[in-house]
Amino acid sequence: xxxxxxxxxxxxxxxxxxxxxxxxxxxxxxxxxxxxxxxxxxxxxxxxxxxxxxxxxxxxxxxxxxxxxxxxxxxxxxxxxxxxxxxxxxxxxxxxxxxxxxxxxxxxxxxxxxxxxxxxxxxxxxxxxxxxxxxxxxxxxxxxxxxxxxxxxxxxxxxxxxxxxxxxxxxxxxxxxxxxxxxxxxxxxxxxxxxxxxxxxxxxxxxxxxxxxxxxxxxxxxxxxxxxxxxxxxxxxxxxxxxxxxxxxxxxxxxxxxxxxxxxxxxxxxxxx
Amino acid sequence: xxxxxxxxxxxxxxxxxxxxxxxxxxxxxxxxxxxxxxxxxxxxxxxxxxxxxxxxxxxxxxxxxxxxxxxxxxxxxxxxxxxxxxxxxxxxxxxxxxxxxxxxxxxxxxxxxxxxxxxxxxxxxxxxxxxxxxxxxxxxxxxxxxxxxxxxxxxxxxxxxxxxxxxxxxxxxxxxxxxxxxxxxxxxxxxxxxxxxxxxxxxxxxxxxxxxxxxxxxxxxxxxxxxxxxxxxxxxxxxxxxxxxxxxxxxxxxxxxxxxxxxxxx
Amino acid sequence: xxxxxxxxxxxxxxxxxxxxxxxxxxxxxxxxxxxxxxxxxxxxxxxxxxxxxxxxxxxxxxxxxxxxxxxxxxxxxxxxxxxxxxxxxxxxxxxxxxxxxxxxxxxxxxxxxxxxxxxxxxxxxxxxxxxxxxxxxxxxxxxxxxxxxxxxxxxxxxxxxxxxxxxxxxxxxxxxxxxxxxxxxxxxxxxxxxxxxxxxxxxxxxxxxxxxxxxxxxxxxxxxxxxxxxxxxxxxxxxxxxxxxxxxxxxxxxxxxxxxxxxxxxxxxxxxxxxxxxxxxxxxxxxxxxxxxxxxxxxxxxxxxxxxxxxxxxxxxxxxxxxxxxxxxxxxxxxxxxxx
Numbered sequence: 108x109x110x111x112x113x114x115x116x117x118x119x120x121x122x123x124x125x126x127x128x129x130x131x132x133x134x135x136x137x138x139x140x141x142x143x144x145x146x147x148x149x150x151x152x153x154x155x156x157x158x159x160x161x162x163x164x165x166x167x168x169x170x171x172x173x174x175x176x177x178x179x180x181x182x183x184x185x186x187x188x189x190x191x192x193x194x195x196x197x198x199x200x201x202x203x204x205x206x207x208x209x210x211x212x213x214x215x216x217x218x219x220x221x222x223x224x225x226x227x228x229x230x231x232x233x234x235x236x237x238x239x240x241x242x243x244x245x246x247x248x249x250x251x252x253x254x255x256x257x258x259x260x261x262x263x264x265x266x267x268x269x270x271x272x273x274x275x276x277x278x279x280x281x282x283x284x285x286x287x288x289x290x291x292x293x294x295x296x297x298x299x300x301x302x303x304x305x306x307x308x309x310x311x312x313x314x315x316x317x318x319x320x321x322x323x324x325x326x327x328x329x330x331x332x333x334x335x336x337x338x339x340x341x342x343x344x345x346x347x348x349x350x351x352x353x354x355x356x357x358x359x360x361x362x363x364x365x366x367x368x369x370x371x372x373x374x375x376x377x378x379x380x
Numbered sequence: 381x382x383x384x385x386x387x388x389x390x391x392x393x394x395x396x397x398x399x400x401x402x403x404x405x406x407x408x409x410x411x412x413x414x415x416x417x418x419x420x421x422x423x424x425x426x427x428x429x430x431x432x433x434x435x436x437x438x439x440x441x442x443x444x445x446x447x448x449x450x451x452x453x454x455x456x457x458x459x460x461x462x463x464x465x466x467x468x469x470x471x472x473x474x475x476x477x478x479x480x481x482x483x484x485x486x487x488x489x490x491x492x493x494x495x496x497x498x499x500x501x502x503x504x505x506x507x508x509x510x511x512x513x514x515x516x517x518x519x520x521x522x523x524x525x526x527x528x529x530x531x532x533x534x535x536x537x538x539x540x541x542x543x544x545x546x547x548x549x550x551x552x553x554x555x556x557x558x559x560x561x562x563x564x565x566x567x568x569x570x571x572x573x574x575x576x577x578x579x580x581x582x583x584x585x586x587x588x589x590x591x592x593x594x595x596x597x598x599x600x601x602x603x604x605x606x607x608x609x610x611x612x613x614x615x616x617x618x619x620x621x622x623x624x625x626x627x628x629x630x631x632x633x634x635x636x637x638x639x640x641x642x643x644x645x646x
Numbered sequence: 647x648x649x650x651x652x653x654x655x656x657x658x659x660x661x662x663x664x665x666x667x668x669x670x671x672x673x674x675x676x677x678x679x680x681x682x683x684x685x686x687x688x689x690x691x692x693x694x695x696x697x698x699x700x701x702x703x704x705x706x707x708x709x710x711x712x713x714x715x716x717x718x719x720x721x722x723x724x725x726x727x728x729x730x731x732x733x734x735x736x737x738x739x740x741x742x743x744x745x746x747x748x749x750x751x752x753x754x755x756x757x758x759x760x761x762x763x764x765x766x767x768x769x770x771x772x773x774x775x776x777x778x779x780x781x782x783x784x785x786x787x788x789x790x791x792x793x794x795x796x797x798x799x800x801x802x803x804x805x806x807x808x809x810x811x812x813x814x815x816x817x818x819x820x821x822x823x824x825x826x827x828x829x830x831x832x833x834x835x836x837x838x839x840x841x842x843x844x845x846x847x848x849x850x851x852x853x854x855x856x857x858x859x860x861x862x863x864x865x866x867x868x869x870x871x872x873x874x875x876x877x878x879x880x881x882x883x884x885x886x887x888x889x890x891x892x893x894x895x896x897x898x899x900x901x902x903x904x905x906x907x908x909x910x911x912x913x914x915x916x917x918x919x920x921x922x923x924x925x926x927x928x929x930x931x932x933x934x935x936x937x938x939x940x941x942x943x944x945x946x947x948x949x950x951x952x953x954x955x956x957x958x959x960x961x962x963x964x965x966x967x968x969x970x971x972x973x974x975x976x977x978x979x980x981x982x983x984x985x986x
Binding site: 127131207 | 750
């Protein structure tokens with residue numbers, strides 16, 4: 108079976124397993140709605156914190172509230188997409204520890220698809236909804252000349268941002284093949300990355316911005332393309348075309364994460380732990 | 381008081397249990413450091429824009445950030461201590477066994493959670509704090525008396541934190557699904573403890589209200605004692621007061637829960 | 647030389663000098679680690695024909711699970727050649743998955759929080775089982791394993807025995823040609839054990855499914871398997887009929903003689919030794935591989951013999967003896983300097 112065949116098989120298995128979990132979640136509709144509402148409250152809190160900050164100041168790092176809301180909405184929505192679709196992979200370490208990973212390896216489907224779809228948590232749409240709401244607010248409140256290119260860039264950012272975060276999730280899961288208890292390291296990069304991107308790049312030290320641009324290219328989720336939309340100077344004086352680089356960055360991230368995953372799985376299958 | 385020995389043993393057990401997870405502890409130190417970094421830069425930008433916001437200067441704001449990261453796991457600000465386990469035991473009915481133990485349910489879990497908190501303070505809290513103090517300008521006192529008072533406030537904060545989470549856990553006796561209660565714990569913990577933004581930087585009158593709530597005994601009180609902004613005696617009285625109230629309410633609820641279990645036979 | 651040529655035509659599972667080596671790091675001091683190279687499976691060779699039912703036994707850590715994991719494609723062998731239904735398990739794991747069924751006694755392959763039937767529906771789609779076939783198999787398995795009352799129950803609420811039956815059904819929905827069972831009766835009560843065994847016997851005789859099972863319970867073997875493989879310290883120490891295990895274990899049979907009266911222990915030289923005397927009755931141990939006839943003849947000629955009987959050694963004693971004889975560790979110890 109070629110790579111393409113594997114992808115098709117993986118998506119099919121993913122759809123089957125996730126579908127089963129969604130059906131079982133929706134069997135308890137009231138409970139599900141309450142959980143999502145609760146999730147909206149929890150995920151909305153960090154935006155409330157930003158609102159509180161802006162009750163004391165007019166700009167943060169030179170960005171106004173609608174501009175920060177734009178960054179926040181992009182970051183939260185991209186992250187929400189990745190977390191909803193592949194967040195379950197974060198539990199890989201515990202699957203290795205309790206040996207249940209073996210049961211996935213005897214099924215006729217790619218392991219990553221099974222791990223990602225397992226316990227598919229539809230309640231994670233809360234993050235997605237909340238991010239979209241903030242993005243909607245930013246859209247209304249921003250004073251931006253929305254050219255067709257800028258409008259088109261928004262969905263591109265969301266999809267590519269989702270892929271970049273998904274790559275971080277997968278790489279983090281791959282790391283857990285080696286260090287089973289290290290799921291919190293993954294949290295530092297996923298949840299931490301999401302939090303980082305909610306604030307303007309001008310707030311952070313140059314070293315940190317360099318790190319998240321060239322080493323772990325989270326800056327391409329929103330900072331760089333949003334700078335184009337908002338007409339702001341690019342972080343680190345990147346060239347203008349960098350705003351259109353997210354698709355390339357996303358593909359590269361997925362490729363790296365994919366090889367990390369395969370290497371991790373290979374290690375597991377040769378060591379058994 | 382032979383029971384003092386028992387609870388000391390339980391506390392030591394709680395400490396050791398968390399100490400065995402070395403990789404998880406290291407991962408936690410890393411995560412708290414990363415979040416500290418993110419938060420410290422946003423605070424610096426905020427205080428750049430509004431110097432003396434909430435009466436803090438920049439160094440104090442920075443100190444507050446790293447203190448928050450040091451105490452995040454220790455005080456289980458977003459949950460993650462004993463309460464998950466207790467709720468599971470309530471859900472499965474195993475709690476009936478705990479109720480028939482010749483030890484007090486509340487004291488038993490308190491001791492274990494204090495052991496956990498102490499380990500997480502030493503294992504997970506110290507390193508991010510030292511990192512912050514090394515690489516950012518902080519406002520730390522030189523007076524050992526203040527450090528001693530600070531240590532007392534942390535101890536009291538641990539008890540208050542337990543008191544809150546004990547109530548959340550006991551809600552499991554009446555609620556079918558604990559998810560909601562845990563979410564409330566996360567929201568309130570994150571927000572009212574001042575983890576997202578120091579309570580003194582909240583706009584008024586919200587700021588005055590949140591300062592009176594028990595959550596301000598967790599992070600805000602130790603921070604203000606450390607940075608000399610609050611009289612330690614006032615902090616002790618405030619924290620101890622909330623600790624007593626929460627533990628007392630916890631006892632009442634525990635009594636009601638016990639009767640419920642006895643009546644229903646588990 | 648080509649080992650493959652010697653493999654019989656009907657071989658369904660071919661294992662040819664397969665080995666699995668693990669590097670195990672162990673903390674020996676604050677910063678010191680010891681690196682040990684463990685041969686979990688050491689050049690094992692065997693073949694299993696289609697339709698055979700084989701017991702695979704050995705003490706904990708002998709390499710049973712490692713072998714099963716290599717046969718199912720979970721683990722990649724360190725060396726040797728492995729084929730199941732002509733497929734290299736580690737290279738074509740997903741293709742093989744359609745043709746094998748696996749039951750892990752200790753952990754379930756079912757979805758823990760969902761009703762049993764949900765797991766089956768998912769298997770139906772995941773294994774692309776034709777609808778008619780699925781219905782037919784499900785009905786048959788539900789009936790044979792008595793699952794009808796359990797289908798709507800979440801897996802986590804099932805008892806161990808119920809869950810095991812549920813797991814076995816899940817492993818057979820797609821008509822696998824071979825079924826691997828890792829400790830299928832562990833922790834089950836007597837009734838559940840009997841039911842599982844009866845089902846496996848029927849499965850094997852009626853549908854011709856090849857079965858390979860690891861177990862600690864020798865009754866499983868005695869009641870199900872005509873062939874036994876014993877593994878110890880990663881090596882195959884016995885492969886053959888259950889009956890032959892006795893001789894291979896170099897065990898002893900016991901001759902019980904009743905004499906006319908109480909006498910001093912019988913003297914028959916090297917042929918046997920008296921292990922117990924109780925009044926006129928004496929117990930003599932002699933090698934299981936030897937015939938009892940000359941011994942009986944000699945005693946009858948020299949002593950006032952009233953009655954006698956020969957007792958076969960029980961299988962547990964036999965295997966315990968086999969293990970004892972091979973207690974020598976086959977591990978190379980390498981000291982790794984510094985921290986890991």
